[in-house]
Ligand SMILES: Nc1ncnc2c1ncn2[C@@H]1O[C@H](COP(=O)(O)OP(=O)(O)O)[C@@H](O)[C@H]1O
């Protein structure tokens with residue numbers, strides 16, 4: 001089979017661990033008897049020459065990755081990430097609705113469009129408690145996720161975010177020392193990691209003394225997943241599709257709380273792939289099946 005892997009220059013340039021993971025995909029596919037070519041946006045018009053498409057560039061309905069995903073699907077290719085998964089996962093307001101409708105345990109959430117009346121502000125803090133988490137629908141890599149401990153901070157952060165987006169997501173703050181990252185492929189657990197927070201931070205990527213820092217990744221064998229986390233994760237992935245997903249989940253004394261489901265989850269060599277080493281092979285198999 002001919003597999004196209006859609007990338008952008010940053011997938012190779014930013015992190016050596018990402019570049020090495022891409023090369024691992026290629027050598028695994030070739031060892032399995034397939035061809036695996038990296039393609040760029042210039043190649044978008046020849047997508048029908050391939051049998052399947054694997055997208056590693058950032059997906060977002062505004063990006064070329066989404067366009068190529070749609071074109072490939074229309075041309076009959078097997079596609080990961082498929083356009084439907086990209087649309088659902090890219091927007092946190094849509095996810096919030098999906099969680100509610102499917103009884104997925106998740107933080108209490110409200111949508112906010114800029115009503116600063118006394119009644120509205122009281123309702124926010126009475127419903128969500130303090131601090132309140134504020135997010136834009138399209139945040140990635142923790143870029144537009146902030147915490148407001150009081151009304152003054154809430155007004156400052158939300159006004160700043162409303163310049164980026166007309167609708168914000170507000171959530172109760174869920175305390176934890178790390179995020180579970182559950183990698184899912186074809187509605188089965190593919191890998192499991194703990195994404196830790198850098199010292200003093202509360203997000204996987206936090207600003208510490210003015211500098212962006214990432215926390216450690218601790219891989220955990222996938223068979224060690226608790227039955228409850230597995231059930232929640234698979235129930236949720238089935239609500240989106242049968243592609244490749246990365247879920248962020250917090251473990252609390254009141255059970256698990258799902259923060260989000262991502263399409264296009266990060267796979268870095270020496271991180272997500274260190275204990276379950278067959279993840280490349282399983283993804284290639286999903287692309288050619
Ligand atoms: N309600 C919440 N309570 C506590 N931490 C949160 C909450 N929502 C998000 N976070 C933390 O913020 C970070 C980014 O949030 P997330 O919703 O996953 O957005 P992104 O798409 O930018 O990764 C994650 O590390 C997550 O654990």
Ligand SMILES: [Mg+2]
Nearest residue numbers: 141142248260
């Ligand atoms: Mg996240």
